[in-house]
Amino acid sequence: MPDTSIHAPTNIIYTGVAGTGKTYRLLQIAKRYTDYLPRADEADILGQLLQALSWREIVCLVLLDFQSKHQDLVKVPEIVNHAFFVAKAAQNAREKNLSNTAWSVLQMHSPTNSKTVTYKNRASQAYFDKDEGGAWYLLPESFELLTELSQQLAEFQQAQRDNSVNQSQANPNQGFSQQRFTMVSFHQAYGYEEFVEGIRPVMAASNHTMNSSSQMNYAIQDGAFLKLCQRAANDPEQCYAILIDEINRANVSRVFGELLSLIEPDKRAGMTNAMTVHLAYSGRAFSIPANIDIYATMNTQDHSLAPLDMALRRRFRFIECPPQPELLPIIHVPQKSETDSPAATVDLAKLLAGLNNRITQTVGMEAQLGHAFLWSVTDLGQLQAALVEQIIPQLMQATGGQEGTLQYIFRDEQQPLRAQFIHDSHTSINDSVNDQVNASSQNPLFTGQNAFFGQSMSTAGYRINTDLIARVGEFAKPTVYQRLYP
DSSP, rough: OOOOOOOOEEEEEESSTTTHHHHHHHHHHHTTTEEEEEOOOOHHHHHHHHHTOOHHHHHHHHHHHHHTTTOOOOOOHHHHHHHHHHHHHHTOOOSOHHHHHHHHHHHHTOOHOOOOOOOOOOOSSSEEEEEEEESEEEEEGGGGGGHHHHHHHHHHHHHHHHHHHHTTTTTTTTOOEEEEEEEEOTTOOOOHHTEEEEEEEEEEESSSSTTOOOOEEEEEEEEEHHHHHHHHHTTTSEEEEEEEEEEGOOOOOHHHHHHHHHTTTGTTTTTTTTEEEETTOOOOEOOOOEEEEEEEEEEEEOOOTTTTHHHHHHSEEEEEEEOGGGGOOOOOOOOSSSSSOOOOOEEEHHHHHEEEHHHHHOOOGOOOOOGGTTTTTSHHHHHHIIIIIIIHHHHHHHTOHHHHHHHHHHTTTSSSSGGGGEEEEEETTSSOSOOOGGGGOGEEEETTTTTTSSOTTTSOOEEEOOOHHHTGGGGSTHHHHHHHHH
16 A cells, blocks of 8 residues: 555646746746755754764765865864864864874775775775875765765755855844755756766876876766755655756656656655666666656747657646736836827737737747746837847747748838838838838738748748837837737
8 A cells, every 4th residue: 555645746847938937937936845944053053964973974074075175185183173073072072182083083994905094993994095195085986975975065065155145134034045956957968867877987086196197987976866866765754846947958768768657656656656667877776756846847839849748748747838918017118209199108918919919820829929028128128129139030930031921920011111120131221112111012921811831931031120220210119019019
């Protein structure tokens, strides 16, 4: 019987066109997996870190801390005077013979073939060695054994930074944060080695003298998801999350490998159909904890990777994120003269809705613009910049550069050249066609909505009206943008 008290895992992919706030949703979700702990002084934080550690672990932690500050070689007085060593001695009510303790730990855990350490009662596992100058260092082969200790150190250092920020901001109510999530962005080169585990090069010094030469070692190292799974397995009372931005940018089957089956909610550890696999590189038996949730985003405009949807469909819930123009404000255009209309405004919600209506009619729903394109627009200048630098280039790509389609979307067909957003690349504003465009010049492309689909996507070119780029002429007036409304 499965343990009914186990957390029911969540697998969700947020889908939609660009600019609909999918990544923003991930950032909001991350807050649910962040613990804001009460403020503690540094002694309290340090005490919690060191409480359960042995002297050998304390010395490892000290050397890892020095290494994080780019100091690989450390002498015994530096170890004994380190805050970790001093705090542990205080916990144990030790004041004397601290150097002897450090020497004993270092020598006991040195390799039997060490050229600089002579010691009889060595432990079975070596962690440290000493160079000719009397400085100690961590053995490269010990790093894999110190993964958990390294994670504890990283969390402590982050807690220190957060606590310091809180103190500097004089905010007594805000403590430091502890993250129970990992966020990654997939891309075409992202693979199993980065996500699960892989063999990676590790630089190690052949001897730790000033004239030492470096050599390349290779070790199996855990990827981002595997590290999070280990944390979750050690903390079953808490929920953890992996947040994946642009999941369809990578080859998902290759990235997850044998874990693609294990991510299904009923295949998690302790669930009804729990599964265990042996990892590809290390051969370790592994199952995904039930207290890990998976959230991801997927851009539906990326047609090249659409076949991945079927592989993911039964493993994830898909939540559509449509454009939300209603979230956009009305911007006010300052009057330049007494003759200007008192209602000099541009309703960004109506503008985006109008563009998306015509985009849907001509190119399809998957080419719509997300509200994020206009989210930060607060004045006419920012609107003009968004159109020139983001929206028109985006639509140019979606329409294959068809000037007629672009002109329909921007309602340019019956407008004078000076008020057209889009010009044919072979047309000059100084051509014989002046301010009026004859009604007969309306593009016949749109006598039927779908007539243009049979034409080549690259038979025409376009250019943006130079007045829009310069923000002058008709494009300094709100009326030219108001005509884009539905």
